[in-house]
Amino acid sequence: EAGVTQFPSHSVIEKGQTVTLRCDPISGHDNLYWYRRVMGKEIKFLLHFVKESKQDESGMPNNRFLAERTGGTYSTLKVQPAELEDSGVYFCASSQGLGGGYEQYFGPGTRLTVT
């Protein structure tokens, strides 16, 4: 069974440009999460999808970030326009259900560098 995949693995863009990150969860996982780690900090929650619906987007830093999950399969996270402080590693995770009994499986992350 394939794990969570993310694309690209690394992206380098200039300030003001747009970048779109993609996450393919494990097949059959309704729950999809986005997290990010900025330099020197801990991983922080961005948002949570249940199928195609945003369950919780309280961690989204501002309106330059837009996440979508059309059809309830893969998800995209767009940053527009990118700022220097957006640099970091963006992780996607998926789980089959909610609650402590369900593991969140993480992708390898996308390293975003804004110059």
Next chain:
Amino acid sequence: KNQVEQSPQSLIILEGKNCTLQCNYTVSPFSNLRWYKQDTGRGPVSLTIMTFSENTKSNGRYTATLDADTKQSSLHITASQLSDSASYICVVSVGTGRRALTFGSGTRLQVQP
């Protein structure tokens, strides 16, 4: 504010030795506590998950403990191997509604031959 603090920040041990990593949390309401291992360039991988009622859980050479009264957890690694070199992250799940995870900043473990 929900927080997860880990110590030490980094640790170097010799292959074959044991070590213990610490985690203190102030997350409320508490749902469960997880320990993740993150190799360089990879996403975190779960080692253990413990709920409020569990005190100890093992996964091979990894043993996690939880004291929900003092809000402390530890991860003990027995007979360390070179492949144990990684970051170990304590993660607490907040209960009721929001299912996101609150991460500690991790302990960077280096096992030397």
